[in-house]
Amino acid sequence: MPYPTDFKYTKEHEWIKVDGNSATVGITDHAQEALGDIVFVELPKPGTEITKGKTFGSVESVKAVSDLYAPASGTVAAVNGELATSPEKINKDAHGSWMIKLTLKDPNELNGLLSSADYEKFVAEEGG
Amino acid sequence: MPAVSATTPTIRKTALNAVHRKMGAKMVEFNGWDMPVEYPSAGGIIAEHNAVRNGVGIFDVSHMGDIRLQGPDALAAVQHISMNDASRLAIGQAQYSALLYPQGTFVDDVIVHRLGEDDYLLVINAGTREKDFNWVRDNTRQFKCKVENLSDDFTQIAIQGPKGVNLLQKLTDADLSAVKFYWVTRGSVCGLKNILIARTGYTAEDGFEIYVPADEATSATVWNQVLETGKEFGAIPCGLGARNTLRLEGSLSLYGHEISDTINVWEAGLGRFCKMEKPDFIGRAALETAKTAGLKRTLVGLEMIERGIARDGYKVQDDTCREIGYVTSGSYAPFLKKNIALAYVPPEFANVGSTVKVECRSQGVRAQVVSTPFYKRPKKS
Numbered sequence: 001m002p003y004p005t006d007f008k009y010t011k012e013h014e015w016i017k018v019d020g021n022s023a024t025v026g027i028t029d030h031a032q033e034a035l036g037d038i039v040f041v042e043l044p045k046p047g048t049e050i051t052k053g054k055t056f057g058s059v060e061s062v063k064a065v066s067d068l069y070a071p072a073s074g075t076v077a078a079v080n081g082e083l084a085t086s087p088e089k090i091n092k093d094a095h096g097s098w099m100i101k102l103t104l105k106d107p108n109e110l111n112g113l114l115s116s117a118d119y120e121k122f123v124a125e126e127g128g
Numbered sequence: 129m130p131a132v133s134a135t136t137p138t139i140r141k142t143a144l145n146a147v148h149r150k151m152g153a154k155m156v157e158f159n160g161w162d163m164p165v166e167y168p169s170a171g172g173i174i175a176e177h178n179a180v181r182n183g184v185g186i187f188d189v190s191h192m193g194d195i196r197l198q199g200p201d202a203l204a205a206v207q208h209i210s211m212n213d214a215s216r217l218a219i220g221q222a223q224y225s226a227l228l229y230p231q232g233t234f235v236d237d238v239i240v241h242r243l244g245e246d247d248y249l250l251v252i253n254a255g256t257r258e259k260d261f262n263w264v265r266d267n268t269r270q271f272k273c274k275v276e277n278l279s280d281d282f283t284q285i286a287i288q289g290p291k292g293v294n295l296l297q298k299l300t301d302a303d304l305s306a307v308k309f310y311w312v313t314r315g316s317v318c319g320l321k322n323i324l325i326a327r328t329g330y331t332a333e334d335g336f337e338i339y340v341p342a343d344e345a346t347s348a349t350v351w352n353q354v355l356e357t358g359k360e361f362g363a364i365p366c367g368l369g370a371r372n373t374l375r376l377e378g379s380l381s382l383y384g385h386e387i388s389d390t391i392n393v394w395e396a397g398l399g400r401f402c403k404m405e406k407p408d409f410i411g412r413a414a415l416e417t418a419k420t421a422g423l424k425r426t427l428v429g430l431e432m433i434e435r436g437i438a439r440d441g442y443k444v445q446d447d448t449c450r451e452i453g454y455v456t457s458g459s460y461a462p463f464l465k466k467n468i469a470l471a472y473v474p475p476e477f478a479n480v481g482s483t484v485k486v487e488c489r490s491q492g493v494r495a496q497v498v499s500t501p502f503y504k505r506p507k508k509s
Contacts (some may be wrong), residue, residue: 019506036166037155037174038370040437040467042489060437060490062173062460063165063328063369065489 003028004095008110009119011017015095016102017072019111023102025071027059030123036063041083043068047075052109058102059090066072067080070111074102098121137403142190142380143283143347153367159255161191164367174396176370177462184289189330190342191254192284195264199273201245209267209410210240210250211393213403217242220376222310222328224401226393227263228411234261234387234396239328241312246273249285249324265379269428283347288335288374290505291361300325309334318353320346330371333505345381370462377461377500378467379429379470385440385456386427388471392418393473397427397500400419419433425453428478429500430486431471436493438469443487452477455486461502468502469495 006016007014013031017024031082032038040060050056055067056076078101104110116121136178139162155222166173179185197205206214212225214373219242223493227250236237239248253258259279268275287296297304301322302315307327312379317323324455340350355363372382381387386396393402393415404412432438438458446452458469477484480499487494 016156036168037172037462039174040435042435060460062373062462065437065439 003116003120005116005128006093007089008069008118009075009082009115009122010067010069010113011114011122012067014071015096016113018104018107021104021107022077023072023074023104023110024098025100025102026098027068027090027094028119028123031066032094033090034062035059035066037062039089041087041099043056043079043083044076046076046078050074050076059087068099071103071113072102072107075105077103132197140372140418142188143342144188144190144351144387146366147189147348147351151365153365156368159191159253161254163191165189166367166369170364170366172365173369173373174462176364176369177365177373179362179364180289180333180370180374181288181334181463182275182322183362184287184291184295184335184358185331185370186351186358186363187286187288187366187371188283188351189286189337189371190283190347193252193254193257193260193279193286194251194339195246196243196276197264197268197273198244198276198437199246199271201246201271201443202273205268205271205273205275206240206248206250207407207409208271209264209342209409209440210238211402211409212240213406214240214242215406219244220312222312222326226387226398226401227260227327228409228415229389230410232392232394232414233333233389234383234393234413235263235389235392235464235485236383237387237398237410237414239326241326243312243324245327250327255385267315269353272481276471277492281342282339282352283342284339285351285354286329286331286335287358288329288331288336288361288366289333291332291363292335292474295354295358295361295363295377296325296338298363299353304336318350320350331374332501333374333379338378344467372457373459373462376459376468376470377458377464377501377503382457391472393428394423395425423475424470426475426478428471428473429486429498429502430455430471430499431484431502432467432469433483433494433496434449436486436491437467438471438486438488438495442469443485444471444473445485445492446477447483447485449485449492452460452484459484461475464502466502468498
């Protein structure tokens with residue numbers, strides 16, 4: 001699956017799509033593939049402040065539990081409630097299944113994140 | 129999302145390792161073995177799990193070990209080292225049992241097969257192969273019987289699910305309808321003569337386990353032929369991930385989780401496989417004492433009431449958040465579509481309907497004690 005070029009990526013396998021002062025966050029296709037069948041997603045409530053590099057929730061497959069790391073700091077503006085009942089949507093379309101919408105604290109924070117080409121290279125080097 | 133760690137090259141491989149890799153299986157290290165955890169091309173753990181519940185799934189379980197005891201004292205030796213009553217076994221019959229330490233705790237759980245008059249085969253766990261063999265050899269020296277470690281001789285393939293019998297019947301001349309659950313027979317399989325066929329498994333479903341020669345070419349031929357023949361029954365390859373969720377739904381113990389060298393037979397709820405009235409066996413005296421003393425903890429089934437998945441090692445708490453026990457195995461149950469767990473708790477919390485909390489990632493999530501097994505296969509009509 002191609003990695004959208006208008007997303008930025010973390011080495012912890014989250015994606016973020018920025019639109020002005022707000023952003024949408026999810027996990028990458030590589031991440032869902034590594035996890036396998038996703039059966040549980042824990043996300044923060046709207047209004048929660050999250051900090052870049054810190055965990056903001058978790059995602060669980062049948063086999064594994066993984067933390068979600070914030071690609072940027074900000075306030076949670078919205079949560080994709082559909083994932084609570086249909087977490088398997090992430091397996092079907094990781095880049096279309098957003099988890100949270102953020103109001104960014106500092107859009108400049110995103111400068112250090114990976115481009116789609118860099119992320120693809122990173123995943124290949126990781127042996128994934 | 130931490131990176132998924134790569135497997136190291138020093139660990140052991142079954143004869144089917146290259147076949148699994150060619151099929152695109154996701155491989156993991158399990159008890160020192162490089163094993164398929166799931167086959168994404170087959171649909172992954174949930175699809176594999178449900179194939180076994182509804183149709184048939186095929187597993188490479190060659191990492192399991194095998195110990196053969198043969199000779200005039202073979203029965204006496206088996207009786208001495210295992211808790212079930214092997215004297216009840218007819219030739220061709222098998223039973224679930226366990227090897228115990230003098231403390232009444234577990235060396236391992238085993239399936240004892242009676243292959244002939246004085247000929248027994250113990251099928252043991254992968255992670256305990258060497259320990260088990262040494263223990264069996266050391267504790268049977270006084271008996272006239274040969275103890276052989278046949279662990280590397282077989283490729284063991286499990287054909288599990290209600291349609292397993294239909295699949296395997298197409299590949300063997302043995303009449304499988306005459307083989308009851310927990311019985312064994314011999315027959316040709318895929319053209320190989322005199323293959324051991326056991327109607328056993330670890331999935332809480334009907335099924336068979338076949339023992340074929342462990343060379344790579346033969347193993348691959350049989351594996352591929354089973355899958356090919358199984359197509360009409362919807363057979364898919366299944367990995368250790370589904371094997372674990374299947375056995376958990378059936379509340380079947382896993383060594384190192386529900387049973388170990390610090391857990392005794394009564395605590396594990398396996399008393400029905402422990403025959404105290406049979407001749408003396410290792411662990412019996414301690415179990416007698418433990419029975420009189422009463423239980424301090426007992427294994428229960430939990431179903432999560434609130435959102436959250438209990439995982440192995442998570443703490444169990446009472447309503448006041450006091451720690452009272454721990455989870456031995458926990459997962460999303462793909463067929464039951466619930467989050468379930470097995471856990472050790474004090475007997476006063478073990479009544480069906482009692483509620484406890486499981487500390488899931490620093491959050492107390494409410495769970496209810498339910499009766500086990502969580503899943504029981506439907507009786508044949």
